[in-house]
Amino acid sequence: MSNALRNPHGSRLAALILLSIPVALYILVFLTPLASVVSLSLDNSALGTGFATLRAATEDGDADRRAQALLTDLGAMEQKQLGETARMLNQEKTGFRSLILKTGKEADTIAPTMDGLVSFDKRWADQEYWGIIDRNIGQITWRHYQKATGLKVDANGDLTISKGDDIYLRVMGRTLLITLQVTILTLLIGYPLAYGVTNGTRRVSGTILAIVLLSFWTSVLVRTTAWVVLLQTNGLINTLLVGLKLTSEPVQLIFNRFGTLVAMTHVLLPFAILPMMNVMRTIPKSQSDASRSLGAGPIETFLRVYFPQSLRGVLVGGGTVFILALGFYVTPALTGGPNDQMLAYFIADFVNKTLNWGMASALSVMLLSTVVLLVAAARIGQWMMSNRKGIA
Amino acid sequence: MNYLKVARISVVVSLCASPAMARDFTIAAWGGNYQDAQREAYFNPFAKAQGLKFVETTYLGGLAELKAMGDTGNVTWDLVMSGGTDAQLACDEGLLEEIDWDALGGGKELLPAAVQPCAAGNVVIGNGFAYNTEAFAAEAPKDWSDFFNLEKFPGKRGLINNPYMNLESALMADGVPLDQIYEVLSTPEGVDRAFAKLDTIKSELQFWEAGSQPVEWLVANNVAMSSAYNGRIITAKKEGKPLEFVWKNHIYNIDVWAIPKGAPYKEQALEFLKIANTAEAQAKFSAAMPYGPTNVNAGKLMSPETVKDLPVGENIAEALPYSDSFWIENYDSLKERWSNWVVQ
Structure with missing residues (x-):
């Protein structure tokens, strides 16, 4: 401190050094993973480096040279790389795995010609296998994005989407829809609650705040599981409904969209209430009083004085x-049915079950770019609105 | 993207936290009652014989952890229990130690399917379906064709959210003989046929992810019938839950013990396999957890009450052995088709 007083430039240096730590941390824990996700979604070095000889041989197109190059490449692979290659190619065509493993293990004994390969396994005569290899031995690949979007280049070179291949686009649409519904629900429920906290009596505001904060501090998993217990067929709510003779049979409240929306809305409610509360606190109460004293009714006062400022x-x-809702995974997985799973569910599935990190990364990039696009669109909308206000 | 980020950070953190050998012998298994029974039958006797301490962790299937260990060289497990399919895949990618069966006595007492290049088959699991006995008091469902019969047995159905086992069950319900299931499923028409059969009950389907869910759902009447692991259902039944497991036409598969490549306690892990392969230890395990032994002599050491709940003997007379090799080849394409089918 005394040093800083004596030498103001030294203090700036100290500040810079101090700042560099969080910046470095930020780059390390935020930007690096992001960059690696993008690179993983395009990276094909696992296949690309293994088939260097074949890539060179493909240029002159001689079948025997290609067969020889393939055997050289497969024979040079260690078990680990061979297994990985086989797994990745099997994602493109069923049966590729065994073909690669078998050929790789016997690479030394097969005659290095196309005839030799075909007599070892007649599948090598099928051009489809060769086509898949040709398409996938570059250093980068777009195949994950093709799968993620369902877009395919057909024989005429046109981009097409065949029916049934657009699964991830449909899941993306569903993700956006659920997210939008949850957002609207949290705002509809959260707004009056936030209003109650800021404008109610001490007791009311204290109670609401305590409830909101209590659920905010509870684990997402616990709150989700609590909803499973409440909503299940023999759960509390169904028992109540049947007991009150409102329904004769238990209603299906969970493992469908309803359950997903209820649980997600509850989990996310504090994130809507707390910012609204903070803004509402800054609205002077005297303005509402002034509006009332000038003759506006309570509804008009709210709509013309209070609401615009709370926006x-x-x-x-x-x-x-x-x-937050866009990336939800645990809550829909536990409370939704198969048609309520969001994109994050499929990302987790690719990471954990099929080890297809390329596909997981491509879907992550898709989700991320949707967020970026939406934020940009919101910014542009805001800017246009403020411009129009300026003109008016 | 959050999950990847978390995964990466946790890998980094765990890298910093654990130097290679300064840890105890680590066993990863499926958790729950299953692991409790293994602790009694295998872990404790093994630790006592070797005079070492062990720690346990849980593993939920897939290759993600094994691959991370292989890539970073930081092998945090010495022994893992996994499904046969994953073990074969991991073996092909060099993520598991190869097993010298001669050093283990050749594995002659074990089922032939249990003697694998990188793994020792240890547990036989019955994958059938179960129902709530109160829901079907008048007439009980007997086989997969009853499971697919919504008119005779109305109500929701639970199935695992994955194509495996389900496509086989659909074909069995459609009248394909047991010995032709995988043959039929290898053809595009066979796959179409299985999905067409699944279409007939799709409106009532609810998909589970974890083995505990079928029990919860059946007990809570969320579903009328659900595919399930025999062990979960029989354990719940012993606790007095009104559940029944249908043995006819169930599919049985083998869970295996494997050693991650580069495990620092590899020698001790091999000693573990010796214990786990014995008839005595397997009989002890099966008495606590109703899954079958892979040691053909273990049955002689068990009481008839234990045997009647296991996927052995009479119970597997009309059962289908699960084909790991079929699913290793076909999983990617069928999983894609399954995901598409579920979403439609």
Whole structure:
């Protein structure tokens, strides 16, 4: 401190050094994984480096030379790389795995010609296998994005989507829809609650705040599981409904869209309430009083004085909920049915079950770019609105 | 992307946290009652015989952890229990130690399917379906064709959210003989046929991910019938839950012990396999957890009450052995088709 007083430039240096630590951390824990996800989605070095000889031989197109190059490449692979190559190619065509493993293990004994390969396994006569190898031995690949979007280049060179291949686009659409529904629900429920906290009596506001914060501090997993217990067929709510003779049979409340929306809304509610509350706190109460004293009714006062000023909080709360909900995984997995799973579910599946990190990364990039596009669109919308206000 | 990030960070953190050998012998298995029974039958006797301490962790299938260990060289497990398919895949990619069966006595007492290049088959699991006995008091469902019969047995159905086992069951329900299931499933028409059969109950389907879910759902009446592992159902039944497991036409597969490549306690892990392969230890395990032994002599050491709940003897007279090799080849394409089918 005393040093800083004596030498102001030294303090700037100290500040810079101090700042460099969080910046470096930020780059390490945020930007590096992001960059590696993008590179994973395009990276094909696992296949690309293994088939260097074949790639060179493909240029002159002689079948025997290609067969020889393939055997050289497969024979040079270690078990680990051979297994990985086989797994990745099998993602493109069923049966490729055994073909690669078999050929790789026997590479030394097979005659290095196309006839030799075909007599070893007649599948090598099928051009489809060769075509898949040709398409996938570059250093980078677009195949994960093709699969993620369902877009294919057909024989005429046109981009097409065949029916049934657009699964991830449909899941993306579903993800956006659920997210939007949850955002609207949290805002509808959260707004009156936030209003109650800021404008209610001490007791009301204290109670609401305590409940909101309590659920905010509880683990997502616990709250989700609690909803499973409440909503299941023999759960509390169904028992109540049947007991009150409102329904004769238990209603299906969970493992469908309803359960997903209820649980997600509850989990995300604090993220909507807290920002709205903060903004509402800054709205002077005297303004409402002034409006009332000037003759406006309570509804008009709310709509013309209070609500427009609270809108900033609604935007921040809604935006936070929207972005958090887009990446939700555990809650829909536990409370939804197969048609309520969001994109994150499929990403986790690719990472954990099939080890297809390329596909997982491509889907992550798809989700990320959707967020970026939406944020950009919101910014542009905001800018246009403020411009129009300026003209008016 | 959050999950990848978390995964990466946790890999980095665990790299910093654990130097290679300064840890105890680590066993990864499926958790729950299953692992409790293994602790009694295998882990404790093994630790006592070797005079070492062990720690346990859980593993939920897939190759992700094994691949991370192989890539980083930081092998945090010495022994893992996995499904046969994953073990074969991991073996092909060099993620598991190869097993010198001569050093283990050749594995002559074991089922031939249990003697694998990188793994020792240890547990036989019955994958059938179960129902709530209160829901079907008048007439009980007997086989897969009843499972697919919504008119005679109305109500929701639970199935695992994966193509494996389900496509086989659909074909069995459609009348394909047991010895032709995988033959039929290898053809595009056979796959179409299986999905067409699944279409007939799709409106009532609910998909599970974890083995505990079928029991919860059946007990809570969320579903009327569900595919399930025999061990989970029989354990719940012993606790007094009104459940029944259908043995006819169930599919049985083998869970295996394997050693991750480069495990620092490889020698001790091999000693573990010797214990785990014995008839005595397997009989002890099966008495606590109703899954079958791979040691053909273990049955002689068990009581008839234990045997009647296991996928052995009479129970597997009309059962289908699960084909790991079929699913290794076909999983990617069929999983894609399955995901598409589920979403439609």
